[in-house]
Amino acid sequence: MRSVEEHCRAALALGAALPPIRVPLLEAVGCVLAEEVTAAWPLPSFDNTSMDGYAVRAGDLAGASESAPVTLHVIDDVAAGHLPSRAVEPGSAVRIMTGARMPQGADAVVPVEWTDAGTEVVSITRVPDIGAHVRLRGEDVREGDALIPAGTVVTSRQIALLAAAGRGEVSVHPRPRVAVLSTGDELVEPGEPLDEGRIADSNSFMLMAAVMEAGGLPHRAGPVPDDEDALRAALEREAARSDLIMSTGGVSMGAYDTVKAVLSQTGSVEFVKVAMQPGMPQGLGRVGSVPIITLPGNPVSAYVSFEIFVRPLIRRMRGCAWVDRARVDAICGRAFTSPAGKTQFARVTIDVDDRGVIAFPEGAQGSHILGGLARAHALAVIPPEVTRVDEGDSLVLIDLSPDD
Numbered sequence: 001m002r003s004v005e006e007h008c009r010a011a012l013a014l015g016a017a018l019p020p021i022r023v024p025l026l027e028a029v030g031c032v033l034a035e036e037v038t039a040a041w042p043l044p045s046f047d048n049t050s051m052d053g054y055a056v057r058a059g060d061l062a063g064a065s066e067s068a069p070v071t072l073h074v075i076d077d078v079a080a081g082h083l084p085s086r087a088v089e090p091g092s093a094v095r096i097m098t099g100a101r102m103p104q105g106a107d108a109v110v111p112v113e114w115t116d117a118g119t120e121v122v123s124i125t126r127v128p129d130i131g132a133h134v135r136l137r138g139e140d141v142r143e144g145d146a147l148i149p150a151g152t153v154v155t156s157r158q159i160a161l162l163a164a165a166g167r168g169e170v171s172v173h174p175r176p177r178v179a180v181l182s183t184g185d186e187l188v189e190p191g192e193p194l195d196e197g198r199i200a201d202s203n204s205f206m207l208m209a210a211v212m213e214a215g216g217l218p219h220r221a222g223p224v225p226d227d228e229d230a231l232r233a234a235l236e237r238e239a240a241r242s243d244l245i246m247s248t249g250g251v252s253m254g255a256y257d258t259v260k261a262v263l264s265q266t267g268s269v270e271f272v273k274v275a276m277q278p279g280m281p282q283g284l285g286r287v288g289s290v291p292i293i294t295l296p297g298n299p300v301s302a303y304v305s306f307e308i309f310v311r312p313l314i315r316r317m318r319g320c321a322w323v324d325r326a327r328v329d330a331i332c333g334r335a336f337t338s339p340a341g342k343t344q345f346a347r348v349t350i351d352v353d354d355r356g357v358i359a360f361p362e363g364a365q366g367s368h369i370l371g372g373l374a375r376a377h378a379l380a381v382i383p384p385e386v387t388r389v390d391e392g393d394s395l396v397l398i399d400l401s402p403d404d
């Protein structure tokens, strides 16, 4: 049997960061920057005021107080987006609004709250420090500075900086287009009546959502019946429009395991048993040049296999700097067993107390138990040589919280 680590490496080796494209700014949200963005101009790009008030020469206001205000002539009035028309001379002030350019000659801004708000002459009751409330050109970013390194996931915060720096377009790695192909004669659409022996196609909806959460662009390519011709046609169609194909079902030892039957013939997909629970039957390779990962049909197996093998590959294709989920140290809150010779990914809920994170196995661990999967917060990774975990033992968890 192949180890989880070995199959992980084989899965990651199927893809690389997709070639960069230039996109309008908002289309970059959630994508990974493929360029180092540098500042074409400084930020702020001119000295301006951070307060509504008066641009002054601080030296003019020596000794100003509530009992002895100093009076200055107001010689100009500047709003944000407009330019001062006059320099501040001794004894004068310019009324100025937040974001407006500082006039020549001024070295400080007096907030309107320290004044009588006069428009011809202004009476000022406090002395500002030199430079008070002045935002200096280049104090945030200097011209030519590296703003954001390549490899950064673009979120609203990077968008703000890119927009401020005048970038209407950026170069990003596109999100991989992922075909989600479920297989099985028993599958019906969620909400449709369940005739005897049929079940809802929960896998493809779960995996569509999981691809979105991983930052990919999923499209539903099934369900496809357990029919070799139908499956061949679906694979051909998807290979023409996907960066990655992911199937579920049809890869175990049964008589109607069509995925295995069809893809074994092409010779470019290998089917292996991976020493893990859940998720033992796995396959990966290519359809034409497009990578394919064939996940088992049991829903919990499909989910865990996605987490361990597909999510890192999607992140790699997105160009992410790291592909793995955060791992968290925890303490076992209730004893449970684990199969010898297999890595177990146990669904656990977590609680936090003064000992740290405590993990509890979430009910039955069968590969069809969707209730427990939905309630779980994390997967506890139990190494192959461990067959029993006791209360108080150390555990390593894969945190399943949503992330970027």
Ligand code: AMP
Residues within 6 Å of the ligand: 182, 183, 184, 186, 187, 199, 200, 201, 202, 203, 204, 248, 249, 250, 251, 252, 254, 296, 297, 298, 299
């Ligand atoms: P298979 O690997 O195709 O033999 O499927 C194993 C188990 O998973 C069977 O109980 C299937 O009914 C179930 N299964 C397969 N595909 C899906 C799916 N898309 N949604 C929910 N259950 C599935």
Ligand code: MG
Residues within 6 Å of the ligand: 183, 184, 185, 226, 249, 250, 256, 297
């Ligand atoms: Mg099946």
